[in-house]
Amino acid sequence: MSDMYGFHISSPLIESISMSKRLGSDVYLKMENTQPSGSFKIRGIGHLVQQLAGSKSNGVVCSSGGNAGLATAYAARKLGIPATIIVPSSSPRLVLDKLQDHGASVRVVGKVWDEANAEAVRLAESEKLTLVPPFDHPLIWEGHSSLVHELKAVLPHEPGAVVLSVGGGGLFCGVVQGMDDVGWGHVPILCMETVGADCLNAAVKAGRLVTLPDITSEAKCLGAKTACSQAFEYSKRPNIISELVTDRQALQATELFLDEERVLVELACAASLAAVYSGVIQRLQDRGRLPKPLGPLVVIVCGGSGINSAQLQHLHTVCK
Numbered sequence: 001m002s003d004m005y006g007f008h009i010s011s012p013l014i015e016s017i018s019m020s021k022r023l024g025s026d027v028y029l030k031m032e033n034t035q036p037s038g039s040f041k042i043r044g045i046g047h048l049v050q051q052l053a054g055s056k057s058n059g060v061v062c063s064s065g066g067n068a069g070l071a072t073a074y075a076a077r078k079l080g081i082p083a084t085i086i087v088p089s090s091s092p093r094l095v096l097d098k099l100q101d102h103g104a105s106v107r108v109v110g111k112v113w114d115e116a117n118a119e120a121v122r123l124a125e126s127e128k129l130t131l132v133p134p135f136d137h138p139l140i141w142e143g144h145s146s147l148v149h150e151l152k153a154v155l156p157h158e159p160g161a162v163v164l165s166v167g168g169g170g171l172f173c174g175v176v177q178g179m180d181d182v183g184w185g186h187v188p189i190l191c192m193e194t195v196g197a198d199c200l201n202a203a204v205k206a207g208r209l210v211t212l213p214d215i216t217s218e219a220k221c222l223g224a225k226t227a228c229s230q231a232f233e234y235s236k237r238p239n240i241i242s243e244l245v246t247d248r249q250a251l252q253a254t255e256l257f258l259d260e261e262r263v264l265v266e267l268a269c270a271a272s273l274a275a276v277y278s279g280v281i282q283r284l285q286d287r288g289r290l291p292k293p294l295g296p297l298v299v300i301v302c303g304g305s306g307i308n309s310a311q312l313q314h315l316h317t318v319c320k
């Protein structure tokens with residue numbers, strides 16, 4: 001089923017009783033892990049692929065930590081066009097297998113996403129393919145903004161705040177634009193990153209875009225070394241908050257979420273859940289940065305396919 005934007009579904013918005021209890025106010029979960037490609041990515045990427053490639057294209061190429069690649073492969077399969085996905089060596093084997101299950105051809109290039117991206121740009125030019133950027137494109141942001149329109153349709157009141165994870169900043173840009181569209185442009189947005197994949201937080205602290213020397217977080221799907229410039233521009237707004245958690249806090253959030261909500265998510269997604277589980281929201285309230293009590297908190301459970309029980313065990317041996 002696809003709507004006017006792309007191939008995504010209108011995802012469930014469920015109340016988390018356990019998180020609401022921890023926070024002392026209502027917490028709603030926007031379950032993007034239920035999207036057909038496994039994450040929110042299909043919203044923006046489905047939209048871009050339909051607008052720029054379509055069924056007449058001779059193919060698409062996407063550089064990805066994994067989830068943008070899965071969204072590209074899914075959309076390409078639905079359109080009946082070939083997809084080539086370039087991933088860095090940090091992407092887990094299980095993601096490569098899923099990409100191939102979608103019929104995509106997969107190339108492993110470089111250690112981090114930025115290096116895979118350079119190869120995708122080269123390939124798009126040399127083989128006349130449509131380049132699908134994982135986060136830095138207005139059509140991606142337009143597609144992601146559909147998430148906020150769904151919130152507007154079902155939430156009884158405007159949110160007290162929205163929590164989301166930041167890699168290159170595409171989800172963040174889409175949510176800001178959606179919030180502006182529906183008249184919620186003043187609502188606080190809490191941008192969560194992990195230490196070692198903190199390109200937006202580093203830019204906010206430096207007052208300019210910066211490029212990280214490396215990605216040292218295990219949340220590889222947040223592993224863009226530079227945030228997109230639009231995300232940096234939006235981060236200057238007074239209602240935008242940028243915070244960090246450690247990989248260990250994200251891992252703890254993954255396990256608490258699994259126990260309490262019976263859903264397994266990637267570290268990239270758990271960075272947002274850790275905003276509640278690790279007390280980030282509560283500290284912001286104590287500092288007066290967020291109101292107390294807080295109106296309904298919406299946590300975007302962005303999903304991600306780079307996780308299974310074996311990967312979860314592995315993360316215990318590497319997360320600091």
Ligand SMILES: COC[C@H](NCc1c(COP(=O)(O)O)cnc(C)c1O)C(=O)O
Nearest residue numbers: 064065067068167168169170171221304
């Ligand atoms: C390097 O990787 C960038 C991108 N992942 C990005 C991503 C994000 C952050 O989204 P962004 O801020 O990049 O739009 C959040 N949550 C999950 C599960 C993600 O996979 C990718 O898959 O290529």
